[in-house]
Amino acid sequence: MSAPVVIVDYGMGNIASVRNALAALGVPASLSSDRMDLAAAEAIVLPGVGAFGEAMANLHSLDLVGPLTEQVVGNAKPFLGICLGMQLIAERSEEQGDHEGLGWIPGAVVPIPPRDGFAVPHVGWSELAFGPDDPAFARLDRESCFYFDHSFTLRTESGLVRATADYGVPLTAVVGRANIIATQFHPEKSQRSGLKFLRNFTNRFAARQAA
Amino acid sequence: MSTKRRIIASLVLRDGIVVQSIGFERFLPVGRADIAARFLDDWGVDEIVLLDIRASAEARRIDLATVEAVAASCRVPLTVGGGIRSVEDVRDLIRAGADKVSLNRAALETPELIGAAAEQFGVQCIVASIDVRRLANGKAHVFADGARRDTGLDAADFARSCATAGAGEILLNAADRDGLRNGYDLDLVEAVANAVNIPVIALGGAGQPSHFVDLLSSTGASAAAAANMLHYSEHSVAAIKSVLRNAGLDIRLDSRSDYRHVPFLADGRLDRRPEAELADEIFEYIPKEII
Numbered sequence: 001m002s003a004p005v006v007i008v009d010y011g012m013g014n015i016a017s018v019r020n021a022l023a024a025l026g027v028p029a030s031l032s033s034d035r036m037d038l039a040a041a042e043a044i045v046l047p048g049v050g051a052f053g054e055a056m057a058n059l060h061s062l063d064l065v066g067p068l069t070e071q072v073v074g075n076a077k078p079f080l081g082i083c084l085g086m087q088l089i090a091e092r093s094e095e096q097g098d099h100e101g102l103g104w105i106p107g108a109v110v111p112i113p114p115r116d117g118f119a120v121p122h123v124g125w126s127e128l129a130f131g132p133d134d135p136a137f138a139r140l141d142r143e144s145c146f147y148f149d150h151s152f153t154l155r156t157e158s159g160l161v162r163a164t165a166d167y168g169v170p171l172t173a174v175v176g177r178a179n180i181i182a183t184q185f186h187p188e189k190s191q192r193s194g195l196k197f198l199r200n201f202t203n204r205f206a207a208r209q210a211a
Numbered sequence: 212m213s214t215k216r217r218i219i220a221s222l223v224l225r226d227g228i229v230v231q232s233i234g235f236e237r238f239l240p241v242g243r244a245d246i247a248a249r250f251l252d253d254w255g256v257d258e259i260v261l262l263d264i265r266a267s268a269e270a271r272r273i274d275l276a277t278v279e280a281v282a283a284s285c286r287v288p289l290t291v292g293g294g295i296r297s298v299e300d301v302r303d304l305i306r307a308g309a310d311k312v313s314l315n316r317a318a319l320e321t322p323e324l325i326g327a328a329a330e331q332f333g334v335q336c337i338v339a340s341i342d343v344r345r346l347a348n349g350k351a352h353v354f355a356d357g358a359r360r361d362t363g364l365d366a367a368d369f370a371r372s373c374a375t376a377g378a379g380e381i382l383l384n385a386a387d388r389d390g391l392r393n394g395y396d397l398d399l400v401e402a403v404a405n406a407v408n409i410p411v412i413a414l415g416g417a418g419q420p421s422h423f424v425d426l427l428s429s430t431g432a433s434a435a436a437a438a439n440m441l442h443y444s445e446h447s448v449a450a451i452k453s454v455l456r457n458a459g460l461d462i463r464l465d466s467r468s469d470y471r472h473v474p475f476l477a478d479g480r481l482d483r484r485p486e487a488e489l490a491d492e493i494f495e496y497i498p499k500e501i502i
Contacts, residue, residue, distance in 0.1 A: 124214030
């Protein structure tokens with residue numbers, strides 16, 4: 001029997017929703033902050049709502065930074081970061097001071113640049129621009145909408161950006177490299193489009209299991 | 212391009228069940244919150260707001276089990292309000308499945324809670340809920356205690372102070388239109404939307420789909436919320452979205468029926484299609500999509 005998906009439980013945000021959404025897909029997931037569970041997991045999801053500084057402090061105080069990095073960067077486990085969970089994998093953030101992130105991908109988290117007519121935070125449903133044949137967007141199209149709710153945005157190397165949302169300026173919506181994929185939007189709150197996105201993620205390791 | 216304009220369902224809880232509220236005074240029972248949420252989610256609503264309107268007055272917090280049940284029944288964002296008095300309350304509600312919390316009484320009495328909660332959970336998580344009534348002279352004032360007591364505060368000024376304190380959205384409730392179905396208070400919404408640079412959700416007065424068109428085409432509101440009309444009109448969300456789309460507004464269409472070929476009556480309700488047209492209909496089997 002394979003280990004389930006582990007959703008990292010580090011006191012930040014609405015993690016039950018991620019488990020509910022995965023359950024709707026028939027994918028069992030457990031909430032955990034235990035390094036042994038991370039080691040046994042088939043895939044790791046790092047959700048998160050809240051402030052960057054507190055999130056990193058929680059990861060440090062639960063002694064999760066090392067184990068997470070070992071599993072995701074060292075062992076190349078399939079990883080999905082959601083919202084704050086995407087921002088945390090960057091090198092640093094300017095939210096309420098200057099904070100160091102997990103540093104798995106280059107770049108920094110900065111305030112959404114203010115534009116006339118574009119309220120901040122960026123709250124609501126946006127369409128995405130993504131490349132053709134990206135397996136992360138299988139069965140999704142340019143009219144599929146995803147739910148965003150954020151005041152800060154990730155700036156990273158363009159080669160790592162898999163999708164953007166147009167909000168006066170292009171905002172990083174999905175970053176990815178090898179086993180890592182992370183979304184600024186909330187797939188667990190993006191209704192049917194979000195479930196399809198999550199299915200595309202779980203298919204990566206479900207396919208590997210089947211093979 | 213901005214975000215899609217949102218259609219938000221407001222579920223008003225009283226004594227544990229969803230009710231229809233008329234003027235904040237009369238209440239008619241609707242049913243269980245989690246079942247209402249499941250239907251609204253299926254119909255393609257963009258967001259759900261769950262408010263326990265008696266919690267503050269009864270010095271208690273909205274029931275966590277209800278929040279959990281509603282959160283488990285929908286795949287759209289959930290905002291929860293009712294008796295929130297501390298950062299711990301906010302944390303508990305988020306753990307129970309809320310994506311955002313709505314502060315109404317706390318925004319008036321302990322505005323520092325907005326900032327404290329925003330610091331912990333981010334401004335995007337904090338919605339300031341404001342009940343407004345117009346005075347005889349037309350001025351829009353913030354009302355407290357279930358929209359019964361005039362605070363003397365101007366609605367736009369108070370919205371601005373909530374935004375400064377750290378709120379990420381304003382839920383603007385025109386209390387004197389509650390349950391009247393006579394349309395949104397467009398001037399009020401525009402005044403508040405102009406006063407702040409955070410999204411404004413308009414609530415109060417929606418009675419038919421054209422009211423949504425009026426609101427979203429003539430004001431800077433990011434979202435239109437409604438409570439009663441979504442419960443008591445057939446196919447309400449899809450009908451509203453169909454009318455909005457035909458009016459050229461940018462909305463999210465994600466439900467299985469887009470009501471493209473369906474006629475509407477003047478009040479926005481579905482019309483019966485002509486017999487001859489139905490006879491000519493070609494029935495096509497569309498299997499349920501497996502995600």
